[in-house]
Amino acid sequence: MQKRKHITIRDIARESGASLTTVSLVLNKRDSRISSATRKRVLDVVDRLGYRPSRLAQGLQARRSHIIAILVPELRNAFADAYVGELISAAYECAAKSQYKLLLEMADPDFIARGQYRELFDRHFVDGMLCIGVTSRDSYLADFEDGLRPMLIINNYIDGLDLNYVRCDYEAAGRLAAEYLLSLGHHRIGLIRGAVEVRTSHDLCHGFEMALNAAGHSLPESMVVDGKYTEEGGADAARLLLKRDPKLTAIFAGNDKMAIGAMATLTHLGRHIPDDLSVIGCDDLRQAAYCIPPLTTIQTPLHDLGYHACECLLDLVEGRRRSVRETRPVRLIARESAAPPPKPG
Secondary structure, eight states: OOOOOOOOHHHHHHHHTOOHHHHHHHHTTOOTTSOHHHHHHHHHHHHHHTOOOTHHHHHHHHSOOOEEEEEEESOTTGGGOHHHHHHHHHHHHHHHHTTOEEEEEEEOHHHHHTTHHHHHHHTTSOSEEEEESOOTTOGGGGGGTTSSSOEEEESOOOTTOOOOEEEEOHHHHHHHHHHHHHHHTOOSEEEEEOOTTOHHHHHHHHHHHHHHHHTTOOOOGGGEEEOTTSHHHHHHHHHHHHHHOTTOOEEEESSHHHHHHHHHHHHHTTOOTTTTOEEEEEEOOGGGGGSSSOOEEEEOOHHHHHHHHHHHHHHHHTTSOSOOEEEEOOEEEOOSSOOOOOOOO
16 A cells, blocks of 8 residues: 655645745634635645644654643634733643643634634644633534543533533622622612623623522613623613613623723713712722722632633643533622712702
8 A cells, every 4th residue: 555645835835836935824824914715725725635734743642742722712802801811821820830831722713614623632732722702602612522622611611511611600799799789778770791692691690680689679671781791892881771770870790891891981971980870890800900990899810710720621631630610709809989879869
């Protein structure tokens, strides 16, 4: 039997009629300035020839790459996002301590459609994967249920899929926020929730509403608005809540970014925080303490969460654990953005 020829990028370049530089840029997904037709032609040749990078041979020999992939959602400026960045920084610290490197990837449609999240394992590029920003739409993660490729979700989980995760207790976060506002005397409260496709967003809403109900109060559906986890979304949501109830005295936002956006809009509308209207966030991002006024928030310790999640993934990779299902505690950080409601009159 004739031995199969090892395919190189020179073969890809020759067959596709593209330069070596162009082929390299396409293979490394740095091809933003390359036409879609050229990109397709190169990838078609890659598929037809069955090209595999030389890293495959290295991985097959070593069986361990000592590289952890971090998969982030397809968001604008995802790697500059404060929430994502905090988790990545913590994971890096943990990985470096154990002499692992990180590989950052974005879960864009092409990456998923081509099954590249599987190939990172199958070609021995990575030993494990951390997933940030997971939603219920990420059905492709079902491929990890068999446990053959070590993967762990940070700060969320997916109903119906048996996957590893480390997350914060968002039901407790909602409960703590509601109880604190009630203790201050608030009854006209609005909720700016996160995206409905995020399971922990449902947990937060449930905890918040249950605490209100336990105290004999309700949360009308009209007082719950999706803030899309962004500052812009929080600003729009706050404006809508005030339009629906001009006598609103408090807002709880499902993350600090939405709370900061809400505070900006309330200030622009002439509302003084907390004298006229209280605001509570969730996460305790670094900038929360430096808002004007400093933001009261529910601390979901993101750095500790990211570090511990990476520790758990390494346990899976190195065979010390077979599965991880952990929920971490949260706590209220009282600052100056929440106070008793204004007296009537």
